[in-house]
Amino acid sequence: MCSARRMLQQALRVSGRTASPVLKWMERCAEGAGAVCPPRRARTLEEMPGPSVLSFAWDLFGKRGLSRLHELQLEGRRKYGPMWKASFGPILTVHVAEPELIEQVLRQEGKHPMRSDLSSWKDYRNLRGHGYGLLTAEGDEWQSVRSLLSTHMLRPKAVEAYDGTLNSVVTDLIAKLRTRRRQDPRGVITDISAEFYRFGLEGISSVLFESRIGCLDSSVPMETERFIQSINTMFIMTLLTMAMPGWLHQLFPKPWNTFCQCWDYMFHFAKGHIDQRLQEEAEKVARGEEVEGRYLTYFLSKTGMPMKSIYSNVTELLLAGVDTISSTLSWSLYELSRHPDIQTSLRAEVHAVLEGRSVPGAADVARMPLMKAVVKEVLRLYPVIPANARVIADKDIHVGRYLIPRNTLITLCHFATSRDPGHFPDPNSFVPQRWLTRDQGNHAYASVPFGVGKRSCIGRRIAELEVYLALAQILTQFDVKPDPEGSAVRPMTRTLLVPDSNINLQFVER
Template identity: 75%
Template sequence: MICMNLWRRMLPQALRLTGKSALPLLRWADVMQVKTLEQMPGPSAARFLWDLFFRRGLARLHQMQLEGRRKYGPVWKASFGPILTVHVAEPELIQQVLRQEGQHPMRSDLSSWKDYRRLRGEGYGLLTAEGEEWQSVRSLLAKHMLRPKAVEAYDRTLNSVVSDLMEKLKLRQQQNSSGLVTDVSAEFYRFGLEGISSVLFESRIGCLDPVVPVETERFIQSINRMFVMTLLTMAMPQWLHRILPKPWDTFCLCWDYMFQFAKGHINQRLEEERQKMARGERLEGSYLTYYLSQAGLPLKSVYSNVTELLLAGVDTISSTLSWSLYELSRHPEVQMALRDEVLAVMCGRAVPDAADVAAMPLMKAVMKEILRLYPVIPANARVIPDRDITVGGYLIPKNTLITLCHYATSRDPKHFRDPDAFVPQRWLSRSEAHPYASVPFGVGKRSCIGRRIAELEVYLALSRILMQFDVKPAEENDTVHPMTRTLLVPERAINLRFIER
């Protein structure tokens, strides 16, 4: 009390000083107002787990962001099993976090992913590595995955995959008199996996064949099951794995097969390279496994990075393409305008390339709007390992998990007028939204390294689908909502009618 009274007497004098001499006192005032983690609002651990597992379920984690924002404000804390996390749901505060993340930023610990790698002796990839190990691989891959000119080199490879998709869609829609294609997400999931595989291996794995190879289908199922088990295994303390072993055992079996699948394709490509060398042929390639292997990375690191890149890109492509056609089918005026844009750019040509996309502003606006409404990763995360930081007036201790609530900010009416509506035109004019209100690929060094390849694959596929088909809903007022499965996915099958033009 004495200190506070003294401060009140000193404050008027401080304010009469010059700006320079008063600055230290004003900074000291800011420090005095910083609150501790204990003072941060949020549900009790029991209440949060009740909401999570019984009232709302893991599938509704994205909606719990909106509820937390309404109840507690832009910053709140909650315990997810053994993990205490601070939720941040305001663009300015997300920006504060990211500006303090340091030279080697950390995402969420992904503790169960790392536990598996330690258990099996596998290496860490771009999603799980930290520090210098992460930085060296990130720098290497960025040359081939983020530079626009480097990404343009993949358009011929990706267009070959798009051609197979078009044949598959044509076959599917011809099997039904109304042109109905059920569960388009499953079809686009296989398309996404085939596309990322062609970029990684410069070879095909049969996802779009009339009969998908058994090993490829099993790989797809393993990815899906692993993402479901990720949330569950992270929420369970390790001692609980011994009492309830099934989730952890299932999680490990999924990863076992995913590594086995990737290693098989990597070894095949490396053997082909060895045979070329034995014949005295020149080694060259434009696929990512080649760049990784030629950079002198340990084979264990090549295995882990390729495995993580395989699973990272598939959902982005599948989800974005599915939701794009879902919304375009429900907004025929936007679909018509986008088709007109594509046809005008193509000038009678049948197959677009990367350079054509640059002349399609509405196409890019549709993509931005879809990722605002349905961000593939509804919440990103950061861990600041080396120092405490201040966010929103709270002192957050180092090593605290900070969840960045992108779903909540991208659907906030304060930042987006009519936030639940599909309005891609909002991106064609100068946006009034805060630049961190919708950041579906993340920002900075830890942003999604595959975003440009994923975007290009979606742009090329969407262009050709609209040139060949009118896309309509399976039924009027057939509404599909998103759900959380670590990633944000449709809660049930999206069915659409493809009418040949």
């Protein structure tokens, strides 16, 4: 690398061109590949920059507190560079905010990648005697469930089979939007995220149970509404309970008790639907009828998986995909309403592909490049999970210039990398066109909203299909415009990235 650098300097000096941009690129490539020139001693965590304990505590609990965790990524990158450390109580975290370095971490994570220890989630399951699901299990247990579910949730052909089920839910969504817009003389639907949240839950439930739970009914069943509220409250309490040492739960029991009550109801809700569906199947078998289910609970039940594990996995799958769908749809229509030219182009693409048909299928979506670019851009700007984490348990690893000891919590700052002007020019603007050129040159790890590798989101294909099908039908039936009396909406962190105020949109019948 050093000799190549000197040769390049010489050649460019002779040609009269500046070597600086190319040399910087070579240096970045060398650091990303783990090469050094000349060899240098690996730096320790003690030498890594970062805020003091008091400064970090103030950042977390002052200035809008935990709701601005995504913004702290940008501030940390600006103050300390692509890697920095921060401590809160006994927990030390290494933050990584450069795609090349994130790639280094993920390529060293081993056979059984570990996320951050969702300690409060696991503590609850241990307290109640529940099993672990895909989001909480580790090691061989996680690998077994992941391999089983990937057959039905990641293979494109398997996912395409759900388009009919999901389209029936989209039809109900369109009817609900029409009802809501008629309730306002301007056709404004307030808090559109709440409607899309119910739509997402109804869609995921249809895939899991092959039955409906009433999220889009004119009057949502009380038990379904309570389940929705339990998910929302649980995510808010997750940050708080994980930040509190265990002994504080005794002094301030309310957050932990609320957290447990939410999980209690979520498990109760999922168990009720699982038991009902399996009972229906058993009754059919008893009558000598043929049973053939396409829903995921049916597949899980046929594997011999213990019911304790089925309850845990289905409960976690129910909550895992809903926010992705709700957030992506809400931000997509928010941005499209403010960019009518892009909305018009996307609508034209949908019409051209459908050729007079009103309901798209999975195969149609494959021929909608602008649709996919819009969703990619929305997920770049508003990643549902603004940061991911890893714990490399079995070995020390080298990342950039540092040696990271085993069992260190490493936060992968996806919000910071996806808003980095070095990778995305004009990073805070909505520009779907940036995804339409093959030679865009973005680093593969600069925007990874669903994660990468074995720990990537297992429900991403189903969630994306549900979003594509919904957007296609919404745009062919409505012009979507900003609320005339509305204002700009910003993201905030509530474990997940969510709008900091209601997204209100005007729907005009076409």
